[in-house]
Amino acid sequence: MSAPLVEVRNLKQYFPVKTGFFGTKPLKAVDDVSFYVNPGETLGLVGESGCGKTTVGRSLIHLYTPTSGEVYFNGERVEKGNIKQMRRRMQMVFQDPYSSLDPRMTVEDIIGEPLDVHGLYKTKAERRERILSLMETVGLNAEHARRYAHEFSGGQRQRIGIARALAAEPQFIVCDEPVSALDVSIQAQVINMFEELQDKLGVAYLFIAHDLLVVHHISDRIAVMYLGKIVEIADADDVNNNPMHPYTISLLSAVPIPDPDIARSRKRILLEGDVPSPLNMPSGCAFRTRCRYATEQCAQSCPSLTDRGNGHMVACFNR
Amino acid sequence: MSEYLLDVQDLHTSFFTDAGEVQAVNGVSFHLDPGEILGIVGESGSGKSVTAYSIMQILADTGRIVGGRILYKGDDLSKFSEKQMQKFRGKSCSIIFQDPMTSLNPVFTIGSQLKEAVVLHTDKRGKEADERVIELLELVGINEPQKRVKQYPFEHSGGMRQRVMIAMALACEPDILIADEPTTALDVTIQAQILELIQELQLKLGMAVILVTHDLGVIASMCDNVVVMYGGRICERGTASEIFYHPKHEYTKGLLRSIPNVNNMKERLVPIAGTPINMLNLPKGCSFCARCDNAMKICLDRVPEELEINENHKASCWMNVKQAFEEGGAAV
Ligand SMILES: Nc1ncnc2c1ncn2[C@@H]1O[C@H](COP(=O)(O)OP(=O)(O)OP(=O)(O)O)[C@@H](O)[C@H]1O
Numbered sequence: 001m002s003a004p005l006v007e008v009r010n011l012k013q014y015f016p017v018k019t020g021f022f023g024t025k026p027l028k029a030v031d032d033v034s035f036y037v038n039p040g041e042t043l044g045l046v047g048e049s050g051c052g053k054t055t056v057g058r059s060l061i062h063l064y065t066p067t068s069g070e071v072y073f074n075g076e077r078v079e080k081g082n083i084k085q086m087r088r089r090m091q092m093v094f095q096d097p098y099s100s101l102d103p104r105m106t107v108e109d110i111i112g113e114p115l116d117v118h119g120l121y122k123t124k125a126e127r128r129e130r131i132l133s134l135m136e137t138v139g140l141n142a143e144h145a146r147r148y149a150h151e152f153s154g155g156q157r158q159r160i161g162i163a164r165a166l167a168a169e170p171q172f173i174v175c176d177e178p179v180s181a182l183d184v185s186i187q188a189q190v191i192n193m194f195e196e197l198q199d200k201l202g203v204a205y206l207f208i209a210h211d212l213l214v215v216h217h218i219s220d221r222i223a224v225m226y227l228g229k230i231v232e233i234a235d236a237d238d239v240n241n242n243p244m245h246p247y248t249i250s251l252l253s254a255v256p257i258p259d260p261d262i263a264r265s266r267k268r269i270l271l272e273g274d275v276p277s278p279l280n281m282p283s284g285c286a287f288r289t290r291c292r293y294a295t296e297q298c299a300q301s302c303p304s305l306t307d308r309g310n311g312h313m314v315a316c317f318n319r
Numbered sequence: 320m321s322e323y324l325l326d327v328q329d330l331h332t333s334f335f336t337d338a339g340e341v342q343a344v345n346g347v348s349f350h351l352d353p354g355e356i357l358g359i360v361g362e363s364g365s366g367k368s369v370t371a372y373s374i375m376q377i378l379a380d381t382g383r384i385v386g387g388r389i390l391y392k393g394d395d396l397s398k399f400s401e402k403q404m405q406k407f408r409g410k411s412c413s414i415i416f417q418d419p420m421t422s423l424n425p426v427f428t429i430g431s432q433l434k435e436a437v438v439l440h441t442d443k444r445g446k447e448a449d450e451r452v453i454e455l456l457e458l459v460g461i462n463e464p465q466k467r468v469k470q471y472p473f474e475h476s477g478g479m480r481q482r483v484m485i486a487m488a489l490a491c492e493p494d495i496l497i498a499d500e501p502t503t504a505l506d507v508t509i510q511a512q513i514l515e516l517i518q519e520l521q522l523k524l525g526m527a528v529i530l531v532t533h534d535l536g537v538i539a540s541m542c543d544n545v546v547v548m549y550g551g552r553i554c555e556r557g558t559a560s561e562i563f564y565h566p567k568h569e570y571t572k573g574l575l576r577s578i579p580n581v582n583n584m585k586e587r588l589v590p591i592a593g594t595p596i597n598m599l600n601l602p603k604g605c606s607f608c609a610r611c612d613n614a615m616k617i618c619l620d621r622v623p624e625e626l627e628i629n630e631n632h633k634a635s636c637w638m639n640v641k642q643a644f645e646e647g648g649a650a651v
Pocket residue numbers: 015016027028029047048049050051052053054055056210278
């Protein structure tokens with residue numbers, strides 16, 4: 001087996017949150033998360049709003065300094081001291097193509113920024129050539145280069161963001177909800193582009209999205225998060241065909257399937273109640289308050305991920 | 320002639336802006352029977368919300384219905400006085416919006432807002448109205464309603480706020496519930512709860528539902544009949560099975576190819592080329608023409624006529640007309 005490209009060990013990201021007049025309380029946005037991403041692979045990351053997906057992505061590339069835990073890239077530890085060079089190889093594409101690009105910059109300058117930061121060209125002509133070839137890669141017209149980001153549609157802006165992420169030739173890109181803001185008919189264009197870039201350039205992705213069908217489609221493996229922890233991680237087909245964690249099971253059963261016959265013959269397993277506040281977490285397993293299988297043990301301690309065969313990891317005492 | 324619960328006939332709605340007239344809805348017709356769940360799906364900006372707002376007559380100041388009629392149980396809404404319209408909005412037809420936070424007033428308790436709706440739309444007052452509020456909250460599945468009525472919107476999660484909105488829309492036991500993207504802002508598990516709730520209430524109360532969404536999965540699991548919109552027009556309509564299994568408009572076909580195939584997840588998606596149309600500058604012919612791989616000359620020049628494919632299915636695409644002509648079936 002080849003060595004992983006990215007390895008995350010026991011990552012914790014706590015945010016101090018003011019509680020009343022006295023002091024603060026840590027909000028455990030990411031609480032002891034470990035996973036790896038192989039070269040050229042797509043790991044999907046799913047879970048309900050606020051469970052910590054974006055925070056995992058941001059801590060991973062040190063947009064936040066992790067509270068604790070380690071991130072290794074190609075076997076080398078990512079730290080404050082080397083993050084600037086590391087970022088050449090690890091990039092991020094943001095959710096909102098409307099606010100993540102500076103509307104007063106030209107497309108050329110947005111895409112060129114990483115080239116400037118990392119000094120990746122010798123002459124102005126070389127810089128321009130690189131930019132035009134990146135634009136071609138993501139399907140943008142060369143004549144768009146001198147136009148401003150605000151003149152483009154959502155799908156085109158997302159392409160600009162991806163071209164910028166690709167500029168420094170990364171091996172790994174964190175894609176945070178990269179298609180959520182786009183019209184369904186445009187989403188497929190962008191998803192296909194991610195897949196083509198992976199085939200051509202061998203980039204690996206951490207693909208965060210709330211559309212579970214899209215995640216299943218694009219991912220090799222999928223990790224499911226609930227309140228700051230990974231509760232299940234496995235091959236994409238295994239997660240979908242043989243989900244084991246009670247949360248994964250109800251999450252998947254809640255996905256509306258765009259096929260009337262299947263949709264009508266299916267039974268939704270409805271979850272009771274809402275996600276607990278991350279500031280007021282239940283003891284033990286965080287999911288137990290909504291879980292049909294919960295027992296005494298679940299309130300006392302928190303299950304860790306164990307291998308159920310074929311690398312199918314599940315964190316549950318009862319399943 | 321049989322009378323429909325709601326009958327929208329050749330609706331045209333425009334916005335008169337500084338940049339010109341935006342023809343947001345261009346000749347939309349459909350009808351609704353009691354207890355039916357009708358789905359409206361389509362591209363962003365295709366006129367789904369404007370159609371809904373036209374029915375409720377709650378358009379922005381610059382918007383106006385410029386053509387067509389909307390009949391409620393045979394009566395023309397445009398002939399209604401403001402007072403009758405208010406009664407229609409309260410008693411006959413209610414709407415829930417996409418974002419539950421912006422449609423609840425943050426400075427009043429949930430209870431007082433619900434009570435206001437009850438008092439406005441029913442003849443219940445005082446203690447009777449309070450009881451109705453509790454009953455409504457129970458109906459939408461909110462635990463401990465006695466405690467909840469004293470709370471403010473920010474103390475509720477997104478899913479709970481959307482439930483409160485539904486409770487408010489149901490305050491008057493309407494014949495028609497219009498739900499404009501009721502779950503778009505919510506997580507899938509909460510979405511499932513809300514959809515289940517709408518389905519349950521539709522069965523229990525027998526109300527008709529117009530469900531506006533861009534999520535084909537939601538349409539497939541909820542709707543009897545589906546209307547597909549593009550560029551302010553209906554391009555295709557029919558039963559859910561007809562639309563999903565035998566689409567007859569190039570936009571619908573493209574839409575279905577651009578989502579993952581549940582039977583073969585690894586199959587490459589086939590996107591629809593091009594970008595959405597500019598509503599300020601509508602093409603002369605078919606509005607989907609510029610993005611259609613099979614466009615013919617006539618598509619550029621003339622808006623396609625709606626052709627009946629079978630009794631459960633109609634589509635507006637020149638390709639069907641051409642095919643019917645070639646097969647010698649229809650007189651064109
Ligand atoms: N900078 C921050 N300061 C304080 N709390 C934060 C910060 N960023 C995130 N959080 C909190 O951490 C938790 C996880 O947030 P995060 O944005 O990672 O969730 P997510 O899974 O990406 O959700 P979504 O699907 O809504 O994007 C949430 O409770 C959030 O409120």
